[in-house]
Amino acid sequence: MKAAGYAQVMSSEVTSKKAWEQVVDWVEQRVLSGELVVGSTLPAERDLALRVGVSRPAVREAVRTLQASGVLRSSVGAGGSGGTTVTGVPHQALTKLLRMHVALASFPATDVTQVRVVLERLSTSLATQRADSEQLAGMRAQVELMDDDGLSIEEFNGHDTQFHVAIAEAAGNRLATDLTVAIRESMRDPILEGLYALDDWKRVRGLLRTEHHAVLSAIEGRRADEAADLVEEHIRAAFARMSWLHDR
Amino acid sequence: MKAAGYAQVMSSEVTSKKAWEQVVDWVEQRVLSGELVVGSTLPAERDLALRVGVSRPAVREAVRTLQASGVLRSSVGAGGSGGTTVTGVPHQALTKLLRMHVALASFPATDVTQVRVVLERLSTSLATQRADSEQLAGMRAQVELMDDDGLSIEEFNGHDTQFHVAIAEAAGNRLATDLTVAIRESMRDPILEGLYALDDWKRVRGLLRTEHHAVLSAIEGRRADEAADLVEEHIRAAFARMSWLHDR
Missing domain, CATH: 1.20.120.530 (GntR ligand-binding domain-like)
Incomplete structure (x- = not known):
């Protein structure tokens, strides 16, 4: 489905987006499409960095942001973002x-x-x-x-x-x-x-x-x-x- | 002013808070007390790391979170968090x-x-x-x-x-x-x-x-x-x- 109006503005901004914002967008798009649901596990930090084409610190910054939004949760004891799952606690x-x-x-x-x-x-x-x-x-x-x-x-x-x-x-x-x-x-x-x-x-x-x-x-x-x-x-x-x- | 109820619960959690969360709290407390207002400049990244007693990456993670909340804004061209000012764009x-x-x-x-x-x-x-x-x-x-x-x-x-x-x-x-x-x-x-x-x-x-x-x-x-x-x-x-x- 093509997106007009707001969405066009958003996509024209993508080029100037910072690394951590690209990771946030990557997660957000998959939440909105239903690919990621509550309970889904995020790819490990290094894999996510490779997929989005950014550094691991950028992934970590994005994960913190999404934790603060109540969209992600880190399981205790798990390393990287391998223990990071999707939650819904707004x-x-x-x-x-x-x-x-x-x-x-x-x-x-x-x-x-x-x-x-x-x-x-x-x-x-x-x-x-x-x-x-x-x-x-x-x-x-x-x-x-x-x-x-x-x-x-x-x-x-x-x-x-x-x-x-x-x-x-x-x-x-x-x-x-x-x-x-x-x-x-x-x-x-x-x-x-x-x-x-x-x-x-x-x-x-x-x-x-x-x-x-x-x-x-x-x-x-x-x-x-x-x-x-x-x-x-x-x-x-x-x-x-x-x-x-x-x-x- | 002493804080009871919710606030007591919050402060008892501080001990187990992660480094980036401590930085978010540092900023939040100063916003709530009115010490930081729209237009205020945040201390440089290294100074903030020293003051809160955390690493510089932890400061960066916290700054990203507060940027995503529309509470902080980074000025173009400025390095560290020296160019990070308080804004109010929710x-x-x-x-x-x-x-x-x-x-x-x-x-x-x-x-x-x-x-x-x-x-x-x-x-x-x-x-x-x-x-x-x-x-x-x-x-x-x-x-x-x-x-x-x-x-x-x-x-x-x-x-x-x-x-x-x-x-x-x-x-x-x-x-x-x-x-x-x-x-x-x-x-x-x-x-x-x-x-x-x-x-x-x-x-x-x-x-x-x-x-x-x-x-x-x-x-x-x-x-x-x-x-x-x-x-x-x-x-x-x-x-x-x-x-x-x-x-x-």
């Missing part, structure tokens, strides 16, 4: 990517919050329909832990994150879950910094508790639209309170 | 990541489509409110190009993509735009393959034209809710027609 890579680019302001906090609202509306609505009793108990546990006045801001925020992650996981949409987790992680440091600087943390904590309990009740009551609306209100209200994020 | 990295993981089925097509619906509803609604006359003309041009019966399936699909990208860009939310583009790109190959295999392409083409014109009219008429609903119907209908994607 979660950590996505989180790292978003976290770095939020920090670099490639993605402003207001944009990130808008996207978070639509993703968490989706997750909450799905979770309300799909969560089993164990998943509901997991959400409730996090909300009840947040009622403890003895928690540090950081501990409170940890349970807050875990509550939202539990909802996303119960939704059963892997992309929505991974993006939700990645977005929360990407905002973690600036949010924590801001919470520590608050002079009315106890008031904010009270508001957060009320909002979380309301969301949980709607989910437990299987009221999907109400749960989605409450999550949206909660995220928007929380962002409105965090004035230090608005110009980031 | 678009290509995000597209590559999602495309690979859709191909590896880490993200099933049904999950991706659900997320696409909520992102494109958001983009369309924002674009309806914000698009200037030039952006509206750009959308119209793509829709009118699709009315040409002489286009190949691939050319038609290219304009289809560009119409949706034009909407996302007019929305002015960078994360939503990048995710929309990345998701469309990630589904490009399987969609094209399936379109080529259709025996009623002309009927499908007619439906796509009608749907695109309807979305465009609602955007031009500044009817945000209607435009968002039409985009959702369009994406869901298109996915329903693409039976070959349903079990991916």
Whole structure:
């Protein structure tokens, strides 16, 4: 199949591509064509270097890049790239990517919050329909832990994150879950910094508790639209309170 | 600021981290703390190797990984990592990541489509409110190009993509735009393959034209809710027609 548009631009760039990029492309093309699937073993480092016509260090650089993307995994104890197999674990890579680019302001906090609202509306609505009793108990546990006045801001925020992650996981949409987790992680440091600087943390904590309990009740009551609306209100209200994020 | 939860897990892993990962962490921590910003120059390769206590090849592997993430950029002609500066260009990295993981089925097509619906509803609604006359003309041009019966399936699909990208860009939310583009790109190959295999392409083409014109009219008429609903119907209908994607 011939490729036009984007793909033509890509192939015209191939000539100027660096050695390690050629190796990344070699792997990527075989993943996209289905020749390499999860569990496939990559050729040994020296063979791959010969096939692509690059040096072994270039292969190693490419393999590192694809490991960081969650596309390759090295088996412990195996030498070269002979023990390098294809995997499909995007979660950590996505989180790292978003976290770095939020920090670099490639993605402003207001944009990130808008996207978070639509993703968490989706997750909450799905979770309300799909969560089993164990998943509901997991959400409730996090909300009840947040009622403890003895928690540090950081501990409170940890349970807050875990509550939202539990909802996303119960939704059963892997992309929505991974993006939700990645977005929360990407905002973690600036949010924590801001919470520590608050002079009315106890008031904010009270508001957060009320909002979380309301969301949980709607989910437990299987009221999907109400749960989605409450999550949206909660995220928007929380962002409105965090004035230090608005110009980031 | 002390870090708990996730961060504690991360730091306990540091001891077992590979040399290149330690360098990635070194850069990442400085990006997250704001010490490195867009435009900052990275220490030269040998200095960075000394500071982190790893070999120069390990630094190079880490730099490649961060280049692939759109976090670092090498200036042409500069040697070592002395010409390596911090940048913030997540678009290509995000597209590559999602495309690979859709191909590896880490993200099933049904999950991706659900997320696409909520992102494109958001983009369309924002674009309806914000698009200037030039952006509206750009959308119209793509829709009118699709009315040409002489286009190949691939050319038609290219304009289809560009119409949706034009909407996302007019929305002015960078994360939503990048995710929309990345998701469309990630589904490009399987969609094209399936379109080529259709025996009623002309009927499908007619439906796509009608749907695109309807979305465009609602955007031009500044009817945000209607435009968002039409985009959702369009994406869901298109996915329903693409039976070959349903079990991916």
